[in-house]
Amino acid sequence: MANDPCSQSPAIVMVPLPFQGHTTQLLHLSRLVSAQNLPVYFVGTTTLIRQAKTRLQGWDPSSSAAMHFHEFPTPDFENPPPNPNAPSRFPSHLIPPLMSTIRLREPVHAFVNELSTKYRKVIVIYDLFMSYVVQDIHDTVQNAEAYRFQCPSAFTSFSFHWKNEPSVPPEAVELLSECPSADGFFPPEFYEYLILQDGARKIFSGDIYDSSRVIEPLYLDLIEKQKAVGAEKIWALGPLNPVSLPEKRDSETQHKCLDWLDKQEPDSVIFISFGTTISFSDQEIKEIAIGLERSFQKFIWVLRDADKGDVFTGDVRKLSEILPLGFEERVKDKGMILTDWAPQLEILAHFATGGFMSHCGWNSCLESISMGVPIATWPMHSDQPRNAVLITKGLRIGVEVVNWERRSGNYVSSDMVEKAVRKLMASEEGDEIRKRAKELGVAVEKSFMEGGDARKEFDSFIAHITR
Numbered sequence: 021m022a023n024d025p026c027s028q029s030p031a032i033v034m035v036p037l038p039f040q041g042h043t044t045q046l047l048h049l050s051r052l053v054s055a056q057n058l059p060v061y062f063v064g065t066t067t068l069i070r071q072a073k074t075r076l077q078g079w080d081p082s083s084s085a086a087m088h089f090h091e092f093p094t095p096d097f098e099n100p101p102p103n104p105n106a107p108s109r110f111p112s113h114l115i116p117p118l119m120s121t122i123r124l125r126e127p128v129h130a131f132v133n134e135l136s137t138k139y140r141k142v143i144v145i146y147d148l149f150m151s152y153v154v155q156d157i158h159d160t161v162q163n164a165e166a167y168r169f170q171c172p173s174a175f176t177s178f179s180f181h182w183k184n185e186p187s188v189p190p191e192a193v194e195l196l197s198e199c200p201s202a203d204g205f206f207p208p209e210f211y212e213y214l215i216l217q218d219g220a221r222k223i224f225s226g227d228i229y230d231s232s233r234v235i236e237p238l239y240l241d242l243i244e245k246q247k248a249v250g251a252e253k254i255w256a257l258g259p260l261n262p263v264s265l266p267e268k269r270d271s272e273t274q275h276k277c278l279d280w281l282d283k284q285e286p287d288s289v290i291f292i293s294f295g296t297t298i299s300f301s302d303q304e305i306k307e308i309a310i311g312l313e314r315s316f317q318k319f320i321w322v323l324r325d326a327d328k329g330d331v332f333t334g335d336v337r338k339l340s341e342i343l344p345l346g347f348e349e350r351v352k353d354k355g356m357i358l359t360d361w362a363p364q365l366e367i368l369a370h371f372a373t374g375g376f377m378s379h380c381g382w383n384s385c386l387e388s389i390s391m392g393v394p395i396a397t398w399p400m401h402s403d404q405p406r407n408a409v410l411i412t413k414g415l416r417i418g419v420e421v422v423n424w425e426r427r428s429g430n431y432v433s434s435d436m437v438e439k440a441v442r443k444l445m446a447s448e449e450g451d452e453i454r455k456r457a458k459e460l461g462v463a464v465e466k467s468f469m470e471g472g473d474a475r476k477e478f479d480s481f482i483a484h485i486t487r
Contacts, residue, residue, distance in 0.1 A: 030486055031139040032060045033132055035146035035154055038068045038117060040296040041383040042147050042171050045230050047072055048260035049145065049169070054086040056482055061135070063128060065121075066091045074361075092127045102325050104299040108207045109400035111297040115209055122216065124153045129160070136161050143485045145169055145228065149213075155220040165485070166224040172403040173382050174231045174239040174256070175410045185246050192238055195414050200405045200424045226253035228481070230260050230382065232474055234467045235389060235460070236410065255481045257474070259386040263465045265369045275363045277320055278370065280356050284318060287374030287454060290396070290445050291367050293322035294379040298400050302342045304432065309347050311437025312355065317445045319355040320373075322362045368393050374454060375444045377421065377437075380404040385411060392461025394453045396421050396440045398432065417457040419443050419450070 032053050036046040047062065054060040062072070069091045100113045135142050142164040146154045148171055157164050170177055179199045182188050188196070206214070233240055233256055240256050269278065281289060292312070294300075300308070305323070312319050323339045340348070340359055348357065364384070367373055368391040376388045377396040385407055388395050395418035397408035405424035412418045421440040422432050444450045467474035 028140060029058060030141040030143050031135045032058055032485070033128075033135065033142060033144045034060060034062045035128060035144065035150050036062070036064055036068070036072075037147040037149045037171070038064065038121060039111075039114065040071070041381045042149070043068065043072050044383055045171060045260055046145065046147065046169060048262075049228070049230075049257065050087060052257070052260065052478065053482070057086055058482075058486070059086050059088065059139075061088045061090050061131075063090045063092065063131065065124070066093060067117075090131065092124060102299040104301045104304075104325070106299075108204070109298060110205075110207050110210065110402065111299075112207050112209060114297070115213065118213055121150065122152055125156065128153050129156045132157050132164055133161050136163050139163075141165065143167065147171060149217055151217045151220040151222055155222070158221070158223040167485075168222070168224045168227050170227050170229045171382065173385070173407055173410060174229055174236045174243055175414065176382070176403045176406040177229075178239045178243055179406050182242075185242070187246075188242065189238070192242060195409065198409050198413055200409070205402055205405065226255065226484075229254060229256045230258035230386065231256045232258050232464060232467060233477070234463050234473065235259075235386075235415070253484075255477055255484075257478050257481060259390045259464060261365060261383070261387050261390060263390040263468055265366060269366075275366070277356055277358060277362065278366060281320070281367070281370045281372040284372035286371045288445075289318045289320060289370075289372045290375040290377060290441055291320050291322075291364075291373050291393075292377040293362065293364060293384070294398070294400070295381045295384060297381075298379055299325045300339075305339060305342045306344055307432060307434040308437055309343050310434035312441065313347065313351055314434065314438045315441040315445070316354070317441050319351075319441075320358065320362075320367060321355060322358045322364075324359055324361075365391070375441075375450075377441070380407040380411060382407055389415075389417070389457070389460055390464055392458035394418055394444060394450070394457040396444050398422055399424050415456070415460065417453055417460060419453065 034046045034050050036043045050060045050062050062069070064072070069089045073089070100116070102111060102113050106112060132142055132144060140163065142161065144154055144157055144164060144166045146166065147169050154166055158166055179196055182192070182196050229240065231240060240254070244254050292308070312321065325339065340357060365387055368376060368387055373393055375396060376393050377398060378384045378388065380395070380397050380399045381404060385395065395411050397411055397418050398421040399405040399408040408420070408424065412420055419440055421436055444453065466472055469475060
């Protein structure tokens with residue numbers, strides 16, 4: 021072992037939650053860490069690894085010899101389809117595969133233990149909601165360190181604790197007081213999984229945030245100083261997604277929507293996408309379509325159902341058949357409808373994209389912020405309602421499609437869609453919001469340059485785990 025060069029380096033093990041947004045965050049962190057010539061092992065079920073490789077955007081994992089995917093046999097679980105008429109937007113159909121991850125506790129521990137005999141140290145970076153799986157590692161693997169990955173924004177994380185803190189500055193209190201109640205964020209059946217995570221032993225060496233001191237310095241500072249979320253050390257390493265993309269694209273392999281965007285005017289197109297956990301009813305799809313048509317704005321609309329537990333099996337609902345009669349023909353010069361996976365980063369980075377209607381998942385928020393694109397906020401569940409508050413009232417780079425606390429069930433009308441699109445894309449207020457978004461995007465990109473705050477923070481983290 022002494023002559024083995026691998027033994028002189030720590031091994032990094034990433035343990036993601038099998039929801040696409042969470043997986044994407046740790047994939048991007050894997051990209052950054054493996055680029056430092058550190059061996060990274062991205063672990064998960066066979067289904068998760070296959071899906072992760074298929075949907076990866078912004079980098080090629082084969083370009084890094086230090087990146088390794090390690091698959092565990094996929095546990096059996098129910099694979100119900102998403103229910104577009106469910107009373108809650110939360111993807112309850114994904115709870116069975118989520119619960120199946122508890123069976124990874126022993127195989128992940130065995131894998132880390134095996135790596136510990138080959139490397140001088142093993143660094144385990146695990147999703148906040150995978151605490152149950154990694155809880156044995158600290159006590160039984162002597163040369164292992166665990167770091168908890170905080171998937172929400174710092175603002176949202178702190179919002180669940182701030183009322184118990186002795187001193188919170190007035191400017192923070194003002195925005196935190198705007199946060200909606202957590203009632204309705206999660207369905208009752210999800211709490212069984214949360215109880216497992218809360219009951220797990222949590223011994224870790226620090227917290228990692230997919231955030232930036234350029235984006236939310238106040239809340240990162242409060243978390244760090246008041247230890248409100250529990251970590252002794254924290255690192256804000258985000259946005260973890262690429263903050264700039266190569267200007268030159270491969271014309272033979274690029275998505276058809278990018279060819280269409282190339283022909284549009286700057287900032288003239290709104291991109292509509294609601295992530296991988298949202299399904300709309302037939303009526304809601306029609307309302308969105310009518311609202312977009314009446315707005316007279318150009319658009320790219322990703323019209324697809326929520327992910328199933330296994331995205332490679334089962335039938336897919338043909339949502340384009342639900343659209344109002346003649347809709348696609350009437351908007352053929354104004355819009356494009358995509359019914360499959362879309363290159364979101366590339367779309368947001370394109371000069372023609374001037375707005376993003378989003379569910380406000382933190383991953384999508386960061387991608388939009390990185391590319392300087394303002395957001396029309398339509399939060400659905402989990403951390404999204406509070407992320408929307410940060411976007412619209414904190415950073416002031418967005419407009420509301422619907423306010424979470426004033427929503428009527430899950431229903432949003434065509435009038436609400438039309439009003440939000442017009443406000444963002446065709447008003448003086450929208451122009452001011454877009455200007456702020458672009459300025460923030462530039463500041464984020466600069467922070468990753470030599471001597472920038474984000475670059476320094478990342479270098480500090482790498483120095484810490486390789487010490």
